[in-house]
Amino acid sequence: MRLRFIVIGLLTVGMAFFVAVGLALAQRPPSTAQSLTETLVALNVRLRTAGPAERAALSSRLLGVVAARQKTLAALVEGHPDEVLRVALPAAVRSTLPSTVWPYIEQEAALEGVVLVLHEDWPGGGRYRHFLDTKSGRYSLHFASRPTHLLTGSRIRVKGIQVGTTLALAADGATIQTVAPAAVPNTFGEQRTLVILVNFQDNPIQPYTLSDAQGVVFGTTSNFFLENSYGQTWLTGDVAGWYTIRLDGTTCDSGAIATYAEAAASAAGVDLSAYVHRMYAFPSNAACGFAGAATVGGNPSRAWINGPDSMSLGTAGHELGHNLGLLHSHSLVCDGTTMVGTCTTLEYGDGLDVMGWSPSGHFNAFQKERLGWLNYGGSPPITTVTASATYQLAAYESTDNNPKALKLLKRTDPTTGARDWYYVEFRQAIGFDSYLAAISGPYQLLGSNILNGVEVRWVSESNVDSSRLLDLTPGSVDPYSGIVDLYTNDPALTVGKSFSDPDAGVTLTVASVDSSKAIVSVTLTTPTCARANPTVAVSPSPGPAVPAGTTVSYTVSVTNNDGAGCAASPFSLQTMLVLSGWTAGFAAPTLTLNPGAATSTVFSVTSPASVAGTSYSFPVIVTNSTNASYQATSSAVYVLGSSVGSAFNVSVSTDKVSYSANQTVSVTARASSGGSPVSNASVTFTMTKSDGSVASQTATTDSTGSAVGKFRLRKQDPVGGYKARADAKKTPLSGSAGTTFTVVK
Ligand SMILES: [Zn+2]
Numbered sequence: 001m002r003l004r005f006i007v008i009g010l011l012t013v014g015m016a017f018f019v020a021v022g023l024a025l026a027q028r029p030p031s032t033a034q035s036l037t038e039t040l041v042a043l044n045v046r047l048r049t050a051g052p053a054e055r056a057a058l059s060s061r062l063l064g065v066v067a068a069r070q071k072t073l074a075a076l077v078e079g080h081p082d083e084v085l086r087v088a089l090p091a092a093v094r095s096t097l098p099s100t101v102w103p104y105i106e107q108e109a110a111l112e113g114v115v116l117v118l119h120e121d122w123p124g125g126g127r128y129r130h131f132l133d134t135k136s137g138r139y140s141l142h143f144a145s146r147p148t149h150l151l152t153g154s155r156i157r158v159k160g161i162q163v164g165t166t167l168a169l170a171a172d173g174a175t176i177q178t179v180a181p182a183a184v185p186n187t188f189g190e191q192r193t194l195v196i197l198v199n200f201q202d203n204p205i206q207p208y209t210l211s212d213a214q215g216v217v218f219g220t221t222s223n224f225f226l227e228n229s230y231g232q233t234w235l236t237g238d239v240a241g242w243y244t245i246r247l248d249g250t251t252c253d254s255g256a257i258a259t260y261a262e263a264a265a266s267a268a269g270v271d272l273s274a275y276v277h278r279m280y281a282f283p284s285n286a287a288c289g290f291a292g293a294a295t296v297g298g299n300p301s302r303a304w305i306n307g308p309d310s311m312s313l314g315t316a317g318h319e320l321g322h323n324l325g326l327l328h329s330h331s332l333v334c335d336g337t338t339m340v341g342t343c344t345t346l347e348y349g350d351g352l353d354v355m356g357w358s359p360s361g362h363f364n365a366f367q368k369e370r371l372g373w374l375n376y377g378g379s380p381p382i383t384t385v386t387a388s389a390t391y392q393l394a395a396y397e398s399t400d401n402n403p404k405a406l407k408l409l410k411r412t413d414p415t416t417g418a419r420d421w422y423y424v425e426f427r428q429a430i431g432f433d434s435y436l437a438a439i440s441g442p443y444q445l446l447g448s449n450i451l452n453g454v455e456v457r458w459v460s461e462s463n464v465d466s467s468r469l470l471d472l473t474p475g476s477v478d479p480y481s482g483i484v485d486l487y488t489n490d491p492a493l494t495v496g497k498s499f500s501d502p503d504a505g506v507t508l509t510v511a512s513v514d515s516s517k518a519i520v521s522v523t524l525t526t527p528t529c530a531r532a533n534p535t536v537a538v539s540p541s542p543g544p545a546v547p548a549g550t551t552v553s554y555t556v557s558v559t560n561n562d563g564a565g566c567a568a569s570p571f572s573l574q575t576m577l578v579l580s581g582w583t584a585g586f587a588a589p590t591l592t593l594n595p596g597a598a599t600s601t602v603f604s605v606t607s608p609a610s611v612a613g614t615s616y617s618f619p620v621i622v623t624n625s626t627n628a629s630y631q632a633t634s635s636a637v638y639v640l641g642s643s644v645g646s647a648f649n650v651s652v653s654t655d656k657v658s659y660s661a662n663q664t665v666s667v668t669a670r671a672s673s674g675g676s677p678v679s680n681a682s683v684t685f686t687m688t689k690s691d692g693s694v695a696s697q698t699a700t701t702d703s704t705g706s707a708v709g710k711f712r713l714r715k716q717d718p719v720g721g722y723k724a725r726a727d728a729k730k731t732p733l734s735g736s737a738g739t740t741f742t743v744v745k
Pocket residue numbers: 119120121126318322328
């Protein structure tokens with residue numbers, strides 16, 4: 001067990017190299033956490049077999065490594081919880097360590113408590129922070145994949161790796177269990193809000209007056225809520241302060257600012273319990289990088305307003321939006337197209353929504369529907385389109401009770417039943433959206449475009465963080481900057497234009513707009529089937545180093561990337577086995593998957609009882625049996641334990657798994673030692689043809705540790721299974737690896 005662990009540790013760096021070979025991605029640098037983990041495990045092995053004379057020195061070295069490692073993990077957990085999960089010592093390994101070091105080693109933990117979801121809005125992008133208040137104190141939670149469904153105040157149970165008072169957690173669903181959900185914030189009627197103005201003991205300035213704050217929060221922002229909610233929701237309350245608190249403005253602890261602010265207000269006679277929303281405003285504090293911060297939900301909810309520029313509708317309205325449970329309004333930008341090619345989600349990309357980068361724009365229809373301000377009770381309706389017809393959209397901001405948005409079904413996940421929708425709305429320069437008529441400068445594209453068309457957003461109903469404004473005027477040039485608009489500055493579908501999603505069977509055409517309404521014609525057709533190559537991933541990659549004769553099991557994950565208009569497809573899994581004495585097979589050689597669905601099976605590989613070399617690569621080929629031109633390949637790398645302890649690690653792969661005559665076989669070898677690439681190693685590439693004849697050539701590894709050999713296949717070369725092998729040498733180190741491929745006519 002101990003030995004196996006060292007090997008896993010050593011080889012995960014190899015995995016990064018291997019992936020880099022296949023995908024030409026940037027390599028992950030060797031991690032300090034990993035090398036400290038390897039050193040720790042190796043020292044522990046030595047300590048357990050050491051004589052009395054050696055023990056004291058080894059124990060003290062072990063303690064030093066444990067301390068350094070704990071510091072490294074603590075620093076890593078916030079930004080890279082996945083890395084902490086990856087290097088975490090399993091309980092079985094931890095238990096072999098001397099009990100004196102246990103307190104400094106991470107451990108698997110299950111905790112129950114009340115969650116606090118805090119969001120900070122930084123100029124360049126936001127940051128979510130999660131805390132769990134338990135019987136034994138507060139823990140900060142760090143998710144490898146951030147959950148979007150948590151509201152402040154929910155009681156949850158979590159499982160993860162504990163480092164001090166932090167917890168690293170894997171994906172959300174697997175690690176979080178909701179015991180008692182928080183009550184959904186009441187989004188109607190008066191919202192009792194307390195604004196506390198505080199400054200810092202080292203700089204007790206008052207950058208604006210109490211009545212300035214009153215005007216921003218209970219004047220402008222309250223009116224914004226009233227208009228957004230069609231007259232149903234507004235803010236009432238008080239501004240207290242200025243109070244000087246016993247904190248310096250050169251540090252930032254938002255929790256402490258809240259505590260001190262409330263204590264000061266309380267001491268001044270303010271009854272805190274009368275307010276469901278609490279807002280702490282202070283002079284510019286550069287140590288708090290955010291402009292504003294807020295709890296997502298919460299009773300009471302809390303918000304932080306940093307500096308005089310943030311005492312504004314743009315920040316106060318945005319943070320109160322978080323307090324009511326909203327997340328950001330994003331946009332989707334795709335290589336100058338609408339939804340094709342490589343797409344990026346811009347965090348604050350929706351320039352029409354105060355939950356995006358708009359300083360005062362209305363919440364979009366998806367956000368308002370979540371708040372109950374559309375399509376609920378006495379709120380204006382949203383029309384769900386179920387038939388081809390012409391539809392009317394009222395100006396979004398006007399107070400009438402006509403439909404304010406259309407919902408068009410994009411897809412239903414055949415596995416989970418969760419639906420994706422297009423939301424369509426029509427903005428005019430009315431009320432808080434009046435700025436649309438006056439936009440100039442860098443955003444001048446936006447105004448005229450918006451007023452003459454409709455906006456389309458793509459939303460997944462099961463994910464509250466999925467509001468994405470689409471760019472329906474892709475590739476346009478911003479007349480101000482002269483460059484192609486990459487930021488959805490002109491997202492609208494303007495009069496006369498159509499947006500079509502054949503995969504969803506939806507076509508949308510804007511027939512006309514005037515200052516009060518847009519006329520939109522919708523054509524629904526049977527969705528077409530848009531096929532795409534599946535995705536395949538093999539893990540672990542490479543496999544653990546094992547003695548010859550061992551069976552290694554790999555998890556092969558397959559994703560069906562077909563469009564929603566396609567039926568489920570069977571996918572066949574194959575490998576190519578041309579090495580004699582080896583066996584390899586899939587637990588399930590055929591996997592049937594719905595579009596968008598993923599599943600996995602086990603691929604087992606066994607080497608002969610006696611075999612040379614250090615690693616062997618087996619292709620994993622996944623083919624859509626409905627249409628064999630849709631394929632994906634990956635590899636399972638089998639590592640022989642004879643390389644354990646050898647400092648030289650070699651992997652090899654070919655650029656394809658099969659070739660025809662006249663093609664060139666490109667073989668890439670990578671050499672590493674202790675996780676670092678080895679340059680200037682001489683590599684001999686050997687290609688053994690299916691008839692046993694051999695060709696070879698040599699190359700030298702570059703600074704990334706890689707070398708490439710190229711073999712041109714001639715017409716007279718035999719078809720069948722070929723072997724490629726790389727022997728790398730840099731005195732005194734050496735290592736080798738092999739792989740296979742086929743040649744067809
Ligand atoms: Zn935010």
